[in-house]
Amino acid sequence: MGPRVSAAALADRLTGLIGPRASVARGVLDQHGQSESHYRNLPPDIVVFPETTQEVAEIVKLCADVGMPIIPFGAGTSLEGNTAAVAGGVCFDFARMNKVLAVHASDMDVVVQPGITRKQLGAELRNTGLFFPIDPGADASIGGMTSTRASGTMAVRYGTMKDNVMALEVVLADGRVIRTAQRARKSAAGYDLTRMFVGAEGTLGVITEITLKVHPVPQAISAAVCSFDTLHDAVDTAISVIQAAIPVARVELLDDVMMRGINVYAKLGYREAPTLFFEFHGSETSVAEQAEAAQAIAADHGGHGFAWAKAPEDRSRLWHARDNTLYAGLGLRPGARAVITDVCVPISRLAECLTETRRDADEHGFTAPIVGHVGDGNFHMLILIDPALPDETEGAKALQARMVARAIAMDGTCTGEHGIGLGKIDYLTDELGGAVDVMRSIKRTLDPNGLMNPGKIFADGAVA
Amino acid sequence: MGPRVSAAALADRLTGLIGPRASVARGVLDQHGQSESHYRNLPPDIVVFPETTQEVAEIVKLCADVGMPIIPFGAGTSLEGNTAAVAGGVCFDFARMNKVLAVHASDMDVVVQPGITRKQLGAELRNTGLFFPIDPGADASIGGMTSTRASGTMAVRYGTMKDNVMALEVVLADGRVIRTAQRARKSAAGYDLTRMFVGAEGTLGVITEITLKVHPVPQAISAAVCSFDTLHDAVDTAISVIQAAIPVARVELLDDVMMRGINVYAKLGYREAPTLFFEFHGSETSVAEQAEAAQAIAADHGGHGFAWAKAPEDRSRLWHARDNTLYAGLGLRPGARAVITDVCVPISRLAECLTETRRDADEHGFTAPIVGHVGDGNFHMLILIDPALPDETEGAKALQARMVARAIAMDGTCTGEHGIGLGKIDYLTDELGGAVDVMRSIKRTLDPNGLMNPGKIFADGAVA
Structure with missing residues (x-):
């Protein structure tokens, strides 16, 4: 069942509501239909740039009234077509909702709008002694990272978005606005709605505010790189490091093909073999101890040339290689x-x-x-x-x-x-077999008309 | 709307299914209606002691057929009447489903049945080099701890049940059996059903199997105790310790009244003032460094007589006092x-x-x-x-x-x-205001007849 009005008619109503922040310009639509992965362009009919939760709720209500799909959009860096407008509809671009609303330094949390990117958040936190550790590589938006349950290189130490989102404000499919939790560090009060929306890919509601845990900037950081003869040796090293309770902050594996890509891309001369990149966070003493223990474990597994980087510029160079694996890979x-x-x-x-x-x-x-x-x-x-x-x-x-x-x-x-x-x-x-039926029941309950980011998570016809 | 058969008739059918493991003995019923807190005894009509998931599913189906409430029961240590049979029904006591089904040492996870208590699990893990850190005080069952989203003294370092449950097997209200996740450390595959059942207090389904994270036993542990002139000083010390990124494993506050209780109960001579109990986990070096840093912070806030306990027997004595606060408190x-x-x-x-x-x-x-x-x-x-x-x-x-x-x-x-x-x-x-309506929608979807632990989380009449 398609929408009950034309996109043009809805666009007129949206323009009435938010003026030029509702767009049907071809370039804007195409930009919001593309993907960083291999999916073809699937543009929405309209793109809106809301500035407040109230506006989001009003636009959602308009869409609900006329049966028009609702697609939240952050930085467009997702990889599984998560923002593709498979059935057209209205794309909610959160570029104008990108503020830090509060920094609670004593509580080590921040409240942000969904459009802020992780690098913007990092810049805002500079000088607070706090940082946000989830790093999926791309400069994704926090809203998008929440919706895809993102994690990345530091999850081994700091957890994923599931572990670092404390509370959400969400606009539901009928325009109601709810808050999923207060700002306490933990709660046993009712169902964990926060975790229900984290990873729901916009299929249950539109996230308009996010309370995040932030963490103290470590006193010391050091990094190291080490190559191995086989993938097995590299993986066994990583497992042993974790089992030894070394609180490693990152441990990344690049295979021989990726190392070749990095050498080509960054004009480096790494050995083209399975390689681990480590990072350690803690006090000066603790970081030194962690790194020595990891080095000994790597040596036990035939690691070659454990190379250290303590100075920030050396660490940056080392991790720059790792951080550009997408482009380095494409360069092959x-x-x-x-x-x-x-x-x-x-x-x-x-x-x-x-x-x-x-x-x-x-x-x-x-x-x-x-x-x-x-x-x-x-x-x-x-x-x-x-x-x-x-x-x-x-x-x-x-x-x-x-x-x-x-x-x-x-x-x-x-x-x-x-x-x-x-x-x-x-x-x-x-x-997950039958568990998917339970997910589908929840979807139907919260989005009975199937308007919230349709075609994602569930096959198109399966929900409606 | 009450059940469509008498409890006696259902008991006959259950006896046909599982023999004497279905009980209507007065003593058994009363034992399952009581609470460790102040709630009056609210016994079920029947108690069953299932041995397999298949049996749980069959009994749930029988209950569903006749409209009889279903109340999962672990160790009976909950504090908010979470297992009270407010509308009678069948209590599922998991005492006979208390096995460790698998220990995956390399993966640092275990698969257990819900009836195992945390102390039983601790005993099973002895000699594996791993431990399960969630300690709510009482020797609660893992199923109960999952259902109440328990946490306790080590949550500051290791998280709560929300963070340590990786996957669940659940029997739904209609007898379907689902698994919420595989055994990967993280996943972005669909809605987080695991977190939906953690903390749902048995109102959405009956948990029959739990996959838990376990953690390496720390190389070294030390403990310390320190008193303060005011609650403010004690709390500020704890905040500063956490902001300094000291990875404290426990930091417990007892007020002057509780310290008096402990002195009376355990015949000790602690200063009857706000007191912090610390525990540090890590390498020998790291533990020493953490404890020194915490001591310095405590001194900055006027802490008195920072007392150390490194030997296991000294630590036990120190924490024994903390672990018995319920009885020590009652002794006042x-x-x-x-x-x-x-x-x-x-x-x-x-x-x-x-x-x-x-x-x-x-x-x-x-x-x-x-x-x-x-x-x-x-x-x-x-x-x-x-x-x-x-x-x-x-x-x-x-x-x-x-x-x-x-x-x-x-x-x-x-x-x-x-x-x-x-x-x-x-x-x-x-x-949480309107968010509770969303919880109620989920409840209605998964338990349309309101049979799963009725009267908990939502007011009685609110769901049905």
Whole structure:
């Protein structure tokens, strides 16, 4: 069932409400339909740029009145088509709702609007002695990170968005505004609605305010890099570091293909072998002790050339390489696009999952670098394809399907941090079976007309 | 609308299914209707002792067929009447489902049945190098702790049940069995059903299996105790310790009244003043460094006689005092019962909330010791009453109401870790307003006939 008015008629009403902050300009629409991954452009009919929760609620009510889809949009950096307007509709761009509303330094929390990006938030927190540790690589918006349950390199120490979102303000599908929690550090008061909206990809409501935990800036930071002969040795090192209760802040694995990409991209001379990047946070003493203990463990597993970086500029150079894996990976095949996918498995199965996936990609002739948040058992593969060749796209999707099936068979998940979006709807059912029916019941209850970011998480026809 | 058959008729059918593991013996029923807090005995009609998930599902289906309430029961240690059979029904006692099903040492997780208690789990983990850190004081069952979103003394370092439950198997109200997640450390696959059932107090389904994070036993542990002239000084010390990024494992506050109780109970000679109990986990070096840093901060806030305990027997003696606050508190008024209540506020407001609550209790003539998980902003008050005097019960409830209102006004929660149960239903609405309607929608969707632990979280008539 489509909307009951034309997009043009709704656009007129929206212009009446917020003036030029409702746009139907072709360029604006196209910009909001694109993806950083391989999905085709699926633009909305209208883009709005609300400035207040009240405006969001009013626009949601207008959309609900006429049956028009509602798609929240942050920085557009998601990877599974999570903001694609599969059925048209109104895209809510939160670029103008990007303020820090409060910094509670004693409580170590901040209240922000959803459009602020993580780098903007980092800049706002400078000089407070606090920082926000979730780093998914891209300069994503906090609203988008909340909606995809993002995590990234520091999750092994600081948790994911699930662990760092304390409370939300949400506009529901009928325009009601709720707050999911107060600002206490913990609560046993009723159902955990906060966690219900974190990771819901905008399919249950529109997030308009987020209370986040922030953390004290560590007194000292040091970083290190170390290569290994096999993926197994690298993974076993990471597992041993964690089992030894070394509170590592980051432990990232790059495979030989990705290391080659980094050498090419950044004109570096790293050994092109499976490599771990470490970062340690703590007091001066603690950081030194952590790094020495990790070095000893790496040596036990045949690690080569454990290289240290304590000075900020040395650390930056080291991590700059890691932070640019997307571009470094793409550089391995100029002109290519990437099918970017992630899975997460129990770490005892990670080496096996990585090795089989590496072999599978190689056997099928794909250039497909791998990078992993190895402390969590989470890894990404960038499958480089020429989008003009349908066979390659199909082959990449088949390779991804085998990778996901392998992860699920190992008691893992079809996505550790990118979300379901458009791309992993079938895999969600493969993974969780009947639990998906429960998710669908909740979706129907909170969004009976199926207007909230339709086509994501669930197959299109499945909800309505 | 009551059940469509008599309890006796259902008991016959249950006996047919599981033999003598269905009981209607008066003593058994009464034992399952009682509470560790001040609630009157509200026994179920039947108690069953299932041994498998399949049995739970079959019994749930029988109950659903005839409209009989379903009440999951662990160790019976909850404090808000969370297992009271307000409308009769079938109590599911999980005493016979108390196994560890798997220990995945490399992955640092375990799979357990809901009836295992935390001390039993601790014993099972001995010799694995791993431990489960959630310690609510009582020897609660893991199923009960999951259902009330328990936390306790080590939450400041290791998180609450919300953070340590990785996946659940749940029997739904119609007997369907679902798994909420795989065993990966993190996932972005669909709605977070795990967190929806954690803290739902059995009102959405019956938990039959729990996958938990476990943690490496720290290499070294040390403990310390330090008294202060005022609650403010003690709280400010705790805040400074946390802001200094000292990864304290426990920081517990006992007020002067509670310290008096402990001296009487354990024949000790502590100063009867606000007192902090600390515990530090880490390497030998790190623990020493943490404790020294905390000592310096305590001294800055006028801390008296920072006393150390490194040897296990000294630590045990020190924490034994803290661990027996319930009995120590009750000992302050022989023959009394306790109205036990908890709230949690942002830590910047904690000193104010504590001081006002202390004054309020004193002014109204109550002996009411206070103990707090101060790193989280969470504290408990034991209001000692003579249950034979209705005025005292009413006065205690009014004191609790003022304490809760104070916490909510400070952006805190009406319960940090005990749950809503019977006792805090109205406060939940005071705290979260319209969000409670969303909780109620979810309840109606998953339990349309209102059979799952009725009368808890929501007022009786509100759901059906």
